[in-house]
Amino acid sequence: MNYEAVIGLEIHAQLRTKTKIFCGCSTEFGSEPNSQTCPVCIGMPGVLPVLNRRVVEFAIKTGLAMNCRISPYSRFARKNYFYPDLPKGYQISQYELPICEQGHVDIVVDGVKRRVGITRIHMEEDAGKNIHERDCSLVDLNRTGVPLLEIVTEPDIRSPKEAATFMRKLRTILRYLEVCDGNMEQGSLRCDANVSVRPEGSTEFGTKTEIKNINSFRFVEKALEYEIKRQIKVLSEGGTVVQETRLWDSEKGVTFSMRSKEEAHDYRYFPEPDLVPLVVEKEWIDEIRKAMPELPDEKFKRYT
Template sequence: MKYETIIGIEIHCELKTKTKMFSGAPTSFGEVANTCVNEIDLGHPGTLPCVNKEAVRLAILAATALKCEIDPLVKFDRKNYYYSDLPKGYQITQQFHPIGRGGVITIDTEQGKKDIRINRMHMEEDTAKQFHSDAGTLIDFNRAGTPLIEIVSEPDIRSGAEAAAYVEKLRSILYYLGVSDVKMEEGSMRCDVNVSIRPMGSDTFGTKTEVKNLNSISNVQKAIDAEVARQIEIVESGERVIQATRRYDETTKSTILMRKKEGNVDYKFFPDPNITPIRLDDAWIREIQENMEELPDERKARYQSSYGLNDYDADVLVANRELSNFFDEVVKYTENYKKAANWVIVEVVAALNKANIKVKDNPCKPQHLADMINMVDKGEISGKQAKVVFEEIMLGKDPKQVVEEKGMKQMSDTSALLEIITTVLDNNPQSIEDFKNGKDRAVGFLVGQVMKASKGQANPAMTNKLIQEELAKR
């Protein structure tokens, strides 16, 4: 029997704010445990939450980019449950009034483009982080209260590959907006997937399982593929899939049971009495939306329409916002867009990787790279010389100064070149004879002799042309 996979994804994404969702404590990653926390985060009696305006702004940006309908009434609710990582005994979230409803993300699949619908997007606070060992459990409250958005998809995803494409596309959008660091390895973006199977052609959902806390895009696909295979094996053996929460084990490449679910948990949601409903000003929402950063799809389209880049080059640039921003600065000073893309994608990236330098710390100035490209196009330096100049501009040097210091400026003066060419021809009569006998490689030899005589400064293309003209005269 053939089966259809049904997948829905819940993504928790930490917002890039300086302080927490409802307190003035700083947000952090990697700080000493329990040093970025205050009384509100710890749920001390008598403390009151205060909504972080910047978190709301970032949530509006995200909701707009996902084409959600924005609710101008901001209301928060209490989700009541007790875990040791939740000091208040409840989590402040948006159950009844999510800031965004509806929406869509378009992904690329082997069958073409596909729309994945967004059910809702809401704001909430993060929980503390627990560290389990045989000796007991340690808790770091630094993460408690960190602003989150939770983005819930509709069950429109049909494979692990589609799920990975969806998460990657969402990650890219939030990254470009500056809404979040989206560093899955640091937990600033976490992914839970709901997976079920059903006979192909059926319109009834099967029993779903939830795979929690996937920490990389590759693991999203691997976990789904493993869970689908497990469920198919259960069904084909005549047994029944049990609703449960599972995790992905990278070592065994399988999903492991965490806990069974007998039914939906009743969290006893009710409006948080300490946070007054906030009516957002329409003009403020419009201002946020009108000043949005260019999104990845828009940037790729611009690269292809304005600069004539192919799919591959545009994709590589757009995948790294800092690299893409650097390219945008380079093309302000040169019209050779293809060559600029090649230098940025290949040479700049290789040089930065070799020196272990991040793109944001790139010592090469965009105008310097553009000037070097223009010098090659004008015939002022050769492509071989450009490699030497590039090494220097990656140290922050001006290419014009480098060319001057190294005496690299290419000879493009016809009379000066002819003087050298005449001497070379006079000294190599055998090459002239070889050329007349149809041996084309003689021209290459003569060009090499001119380059040697000019200390590499002769314009190669012009030299080749002038040599052939002079040979024709002899």
């Protein structure tokens, strides 16, 4: 039996703002650990977040470049979970009302044009960073509160090569817009991939696995190639693919299990009580659209 892959991507892009999303701390990379924090971004009692207008502008700009509908009304939500690098015990994100929805990006693979749907783009704050030593783990909170865009695709990708091509196209767009530097080695562009396989011709989705924090285009392709082969082997031998989160080991060239569906977080989203809903006026969207640079696809059409 022949199988085809079904792939969807979740990309986190750190925004090139000078200050964090809800406070005035610097976002500069590589500073002394815990030197760019304040009571707001480390979640001290009684503090209130203030939304950075430039983050909203960058989100709208990205949504327009990816042919999204810009929501005139969106809302922030609390994503609740415990981890040492999350001092508040929750992350401010967007859930049921994101700022951008229903877009698409066109890619060309082996001379064939493919359209990848964009489910949503939403704003959120980054978490801190754990630094693991031999006998202890240290926490650096400089990254806490750095603004992110999470870009979620439809499950329209059918091969590892298409996934890597989409990632390259996405980085090109973000760099053209000057909203993200796209440095995967520094973590400013990170990718999670959801992948399943199904018999060719089937319209039903198979059981998916999620591969977390892939940090290069080559690894996106390699991790997906391995995971697709692994799932096909399991099914061919009469087994069942388990829904789980997996990590990519670049040295061994394999994915390995991180946690099963039963161990997955229940984030218990609810509306962020310290931020009013975000209302975006059409005039501002039009103003941002007029100021946008010529994008790669438009430039290509003009010269060919």
